[in-house]
Amino acid sequence: MNTIKILAALSVAGLVAGCNPMGGGSGQKASANLESRSGSSVKGDVQFVWQGSDVMVTARVSGLKPNSEHGFHVHEKGDCSAPDAMSAAGHFNPDGKAHGSPGSSHSHSGDLPNLKADANGNANYSAKVHGITVNTGPAGIVGRSVVIHRDPDDYKSQPAGNSGPRLACGLIRST
Template identity: 70%
Template sequence: MNRKFKMISLGLSLAGLLALVACQSMEQGTGQKANASLESKSGSTAKGEVTFVWQGNDVLINGKFSGLKPNAEQGFHVHEKGDCSSPDAVSAGGHFNPETKAHGMPNSGMNHAGDLPNIKSDASGNANYTATLHGFAVNTGPTGIVGRSVVVHRDPDDYKSQPAGNSGPRIACGLIK
């Protein structure tokens, strides 16, 4: 009887270990990619292209933007809905926030998954953007951004005002696919 108990115990331990390994692999990326083409909203001329590449626990974000206010910062966020159909992009919903955290500084652990660093434009209103973040995945799972939208706002995110950083109207929006 004791030997039978040990075998059952060993089987359950092995099953638990395999489940843990499976969960960990689901939370890490191995190069999965997604893209978004942002179109102008709210009467602006802002537009852009963004790529997301999942590498381990981090997501590398690269973007190229034009039509922004020169020498300025603009808020930039992943929003919960993949809907940019309204003229003001309000159809994209609020910031992507699967863990129901407060709005905050990206990568602080005290922020929405969709809180991204501000975009900084040059004297011509163009910007190249690079950030490495964690807290979301490049897939369609509960923490995944595929099928959601990415939005540029007119004003800089202050990273403290609730619920969205006081970043103003949405001036560009694109579906992440």
């Protein structure tokens, strides 16, 4: 009888795994509280929600230069302790790809679309991204950091898009 129960459990587990062969998520969430770095007054919060094979990234940010554009990336380490946020290391890049436009076949997993501030220096951001997951797996962002840079990402310069100093940094945590 125990063998039958074990086989039944394995069969159910196989069916559940088979329903999602891409390893997509079903609503897992994470967030980051952005704290000012490099003498800036930039702050805000970022939300990550896993939706199938994509992650919806939303953010509310204040303290930016009015009508400005900023590089916005997931970084390798979940460490924002340095005054300039260099403790967060480089862009999250588990596949060892070149830096490039988000969503292209030639980009780091941590490359996100630029963040754009309004006339008051605030940004309400929303982007659907591919190549990251909301967990601690190989493409997972939980335990890493998210960073806002002073300048826009040019999506060409290697290895990080020439985005300049890091204005804000936040640790990404499961919610």
